[in-house]
Amino acid sequence: MHVGIIMDGNGRWATRRGLARLIGHKRGAAQVKKIVKICPRLGVKTLTLYAFSTENWKRAAHEIEGLMKLFRGYLANNLVELHEKNVCVRFIGDPTALSPEILVLMERLRSLTENNTGLQLNIAINYGGRDELVRAAKAIAAEVASGDLTIDEITEGRFSRFLDTGVQNDPDLIIRTAGEMRLSNFMTWQSAYSELAFLQESWPEFTPEVFEETLENFHSRTRQFGAVVPKQPELAK
Ligand code: IPE
Ligand code: IPE
Ligand code: MG
Secondary structure (H helix, E strand, O other), X not given: OEEEEXXXXXXXXXXXXXXXXXXXXXXHHHHHXXXXXXXXXXXXXEEEEEEEEOOHHHOOHHHHHHHHHHHHHHHHHOHHHHHHOOOEEXXXXXXXXXXXXXXXXXXXXXXXXXXXXXXXXXXEEEEOHHHHHHHXXXXXXXHHHHOOOOHHHOOHHHHHHOOOOOOXXXXXXXXXXXXXXXXXXOOOOOOOOOEEEEOOOOHHHOOHHHHHHXXXXXXXXXXXXXXXXXXXXXOOX
């Protein structure tokens, strides 16, 4: 099962407590550790975490700096543990706008864990669904121009290989914390048939217990994918 999470509400969590927004982000980073750890027990094989969107550059410079510092800390401090836990880490999004220090840490974590067979963890940094689609369209156009691909060969399956998620399955469930009911440019292509869960809890309040309850609710849903799925016959009394 693939779960995507829009980790929202760090700022409001802090503001409600009279704290600086960055304290909320710090708590949020600590929450990531717990959620990653619980995935194998909950049957989650792939986890995609939305950490920083292509729109988040509109925030105040000091908040962006604080977030980048937290990423650096997360990438450096969790390298050994993620590898020991057999997690395979990949990054989605456009890396070109990120600092050289972050790029080095990302590449170190990616290459160290690339052959691990446990949880597949995708971290979305400078990620935007539309940006990902435009980059894919450009890469496809380049292949057509060079003669490596014909227009008729562009199918949904082949198109999706050009996205940052490559051959991975689409998310079965997308969870957004902190009450907003929107996707904010997260997995625009991949979310076509995802189940959605919008929770009131903010990201620092999203405990492994809340995660487990959300998954139980997901498992009770009927996914039809456009077909008609007959109702389960009532159990004999
Ligand atoms: C999510 O929390 C973290 C990022 C977007 C990086 P927010 O910072 O959006 O928190 P709110 O939505 O302002 O409460
Ligand atoms: C979405 O949250 C982005 C991440 C969680 C990284 P935002 O807080 O940036 O989204 P909007 O601005 O409410 O749409
Ligand atoms: Mg927000």
